[in-house]
Amino acid sequence: MPQPPSPYDFLPAVVSFEVRSDDVAEGQVLPMPQVSGIFGAGGEDRSPHLAWSGAPEGTQSYAVTCFDPDAPTGSGFWHWVVFDIPVSCTELASGVGDAEGSGLPEGAQQLRNDAGMYGYLGSAPPPGHGPHRYMFAVHALSVPSLPIDASVSPAICGFNMFGTTLGRALITPVYEQS
Structure with a gap:
């Protein structure tokens, strides 16, 4: 089966900046803590550590997303969306994506993932x-806050980021179940 393209290839080109993680690595297999326990893949549904630097001038806030373009849905699968991350924040600790978002910086909000739950949902491909690729993206935005609340879908968040995204940093680990 051919691999779907990156959804970011279909958006306006933006500046790239750096993202790193103590938990996940580009092209490497997701560790078990970042795999789903809720969906029975044996993991912990623990959001990974992410740290970023070099965001473009004019950045006023960030959003962090995790998207699986390879999910057999025709529309991919959103595993995590956090928005309104203050510009002063350049790192999220491992595990901040719990259902309550208890470790997120003040003002940041999570949306429901495509399973309908708040917080990070680990990988569990069929x-x-x-x-499957798990595209962790840090989006540098030109606005301090998006005009949405935590009741909207990830697609609506993406729609509201369109035109305000100044830069994007990506790290894409993989995972499969045999």
């Missing part, structure tokens, strides 16, 4: 479906 067994035998092949490797």
